[in-house]
Amino acid sequence: MVTVDVALHRQRAERVLPRPRLVIGGKELSDTSGGLYAHTNPATGLVQAEIPLAGPGEVDQAVTAARTAFEVWGGMRPAERRRLLTRFAQLIRDHIPDFAAISPLENGVCVGGWAENVGTHIAEWTEYYAGWADKIEGLVGAGHSPHENVEYTLAEPYGVIGHIITWNSPALSLAMKIPPSLAAGNTVVIKPAESTPFSALLFADLAREAGIPDGVINVVTGLGDAGSALVTHPGVDKISFTGGPATARRIMADAALSLKPVVFELGGKSANLLFADTDLDTVVPYCAAFAMSNTGQGCALPTRLLVERPIYDEVVARVTGVVAHLPVGDPLDPTTYIGPLIDAAARDRVQGVIDKAVKDGAGRLAFGGERIDADGYFVSPTVFADVDNRSDLAQREIFGPVLALTPFDTEDEAIALANDTEYGLSAYIQSRDIARVNRLVPRLKAGTVYVNPGPNPITSPATPFGGVGLSGFGREGGRAGLEEFIHVKGVGVGRV
Structure with a gap:
């Protein structure tokens, strides 16, 4: 409540x-x-x-x-x-x-x-x-x-x-x-x-x-x-x-x-590619919290987390741990991280997406999903693991606090998963391997690619921002x- x-x-x-x-x-x-x-x-x-x-x-x-x-x-x-x-x-x-x-x-x-x-x-x-x-x-x-x-x-x-x-x-x-x-x-x-x-x-x-x-x-x-x-x-x-x-x-x-x-x-359905050479202590809290910022109501938020398989199970556990500790509540309380959605229609729509994903088996519910008892328009922050990349969880812009995790084995598979959407606004890469980064950036279908970004990567006035495909022009x-x-x-x- x-x-x-x-x-x-x-x-x-x-x-x-x-x-x-x-x-x-x-x-x-x-x-x-x-x-x-x-x-x-x-x-x-x-x-x-x-x-x-x-x-x-x-x-x-x-x-x-x-x-x-x-x-x-x-x-x-x-x-x-x-x-x-x-x-x-x-x-x-x-x-x-x-x-x-x-x-x-x-x-x-x-x-x-x-x-x-x-x-x-x-x-x-x-x-x-x-x-x-x-x-x-x-x-x-x-x-x-x-x-x-x-x-x-x-x-x-x-x-x-x-x-x-x-x-x-x-x-x-x-x-x-x-x-x-x-x-x-x-x-x-x-x-x-x-x-x-x-x-x-x-x-x-x-x-x-x-x-x-x-x-x-x-x-x-x-x-x-x-x-x-x-x-x-x-x-x-x-x-x-x-x-x-x-x-x-x-x-x-x-x-x-x-x-x-x-x-x-x-809109966007931005993929965040997380490789095993990263510092998980730093990167995972960023990936989990940033996807939930503004209660998930952001077009460029990395709401699909694609994780290299050797670290996948650990990342799922760490992500759910981070999300479980993000305070949900009154937006006037300075300790709150996740507030309400914009209106009742948005709340009902997002909750409907979560309920349908559970019913259809689009992914494994790792955290959240329950309805919140409140007069305002709140939805529980929710994490799905093992998400089918052809499901609505991976293809549809949910615009709510919902994060979808999917494993990959190779760079080629990661790129294929990331690009397998009609959207193309933003993409993210988490890796210390600069050669890998240089290989992947040109292959990502996105208007902007952020590599090991800081907490506010998308609002620099000097950097052009916009999309391709269903994300506009x-x-x-x-x-x-x-x-x-x-x-x-x-x-x-x-x-x-």
């Missing part, structure tokens, strides 16, 4: 959650056409806020505001954009505790885990891309004799970018999308998930305080009709979406009507993440 301090959650919500509203062209709207969404605290199961929702009309207003602001922001000297973004980043850094305080109430992230780092990540991403704002360059070509023609390129912003933000880590999603868009000179319309609007509102408030002009950042929380209105709006020049493949297909179909470009960061992070929001114009100038 999990016990949650309901009174403390209510007090914190009243104190730290931004007032629900839309932000359009610097104006705040609470009376909206999309109605109200009852925001439920994932840890208590109780409604803690009424969220005004945008309909197509408010989306149109937001796009109009963004287009108007683009004339100012896109025409601004790059050095001035850098100065404003740098000030924005410093304000985010000053408010790191506020982002940390919002997260447990918004989507159940534990204050002692993911939540305590999220504000730092937002600040770092914004600082990184602020530095790019005045370093975007074109090229001079050499296609013709300089006596006949001069050719060069201009790197230009698209205009208005529509950003549809994920619910599992909304603040980090904002950080990965919005700063590069702004650094390139675009303006944005952000559609947060209806279940997680608060981080985006604080983000927009700090941008305005930094002096970023009204209309550059607009926030329109809404349901599917708002998302569709954003994607199909003729005033939106590109769409960036983080979420699941099913929604991505609908977005892509809508965008195809006007051949609008999209960038997708979708396009990149967030690094220069590649900036270039997603730039188009290149070729110019040829003849001699007069």
Whole structure:
């Protein structure tokens, strides 16, 4: 049974959650056409806020505001954009505790885990891309004799970018999308998930305080009709979406009507290859705990642990021992590692996957699996061993605290198991053998491969992040993440 301090959650919500509203062209709207969404605290199961929702009309207003602001922001000297973004980043850094305080109430992230780092990540991403704002360059070509023609390129912003933000880590999603868009000179319309609007509102408030002009950042929380209105709006020049493949297909179909470009960061079923030459005392606790971080609600988490057979039985025993000692409970308790899932539907779905796997014999239940008695949306951390690689446990993105272990005998078998999925977001290698690492990295079907990673391997702003296959296309992070929001114009100038 999990016990949650309901009174403390209510007090914190009243104190730290931004007032629900839309932000359009610097104006705040609470009376909206999309109605109200009852925001439920994932840890208590109780409604803690009424969220005004945008309909197509408010989306149109937001796009109009963004287009108007683009004339100012896109025409601004790059050095001035850098100065404003740098000030924005410093304000985010000053408010790191506020982002940390919002997260447990918004989507159940534990204050002692993911939540305590999220504000730092937002600040770092914004600082990184602020530095790019005045370093975007074109090229001079050499296609013709300089006596006949001069050719060069201009790197230009698209205009208005529509950003549809994920619910599992909304603040980090904002950080990965919005700063590069702004650094390139675009303006944005952000559609947060209806279940997680608060981080985006604080983000927009700090941008305005930094002096970023009204209309550059607009926030329109809404349901599917708002998302569709954003994607199909003729005033939106590109769409960036983080979420699941099913929604991505609908977005892509809508965008195809006007051949609008999209960038997708979708799901994953990341394999973690664990070889016998590793230090198990260090590696196993990392592998077990990281797979369970954010209650398993992370697209790049290594939820498949592939283990070399000589150490397999020992690793299974060690993993279950680690998971058994991960505290499950109130996300406001700093000792808690595993909190609630986002809502009742997610809890029921994840528990259903666990129950079906046990019934079907998809793997041997090594730990957990039982239902948790709680008012919030909790699921017991669960470990399956001897998992069939063709089962849902190995093929389906569960998005809950479920870890699947499978043995392998050779490098070729490990690669075959790792790549035997439609996803291709991330992969992990645990080995001290650098020759082996160099052999395996090119063979892994993944947008990013992490080798012997530290505790936070996936959030460096300098490293491109994104997937292949069912995990999407396009990149967030690094220069590649900036270039997603730039188009290149070729110019040829003849001699007069």
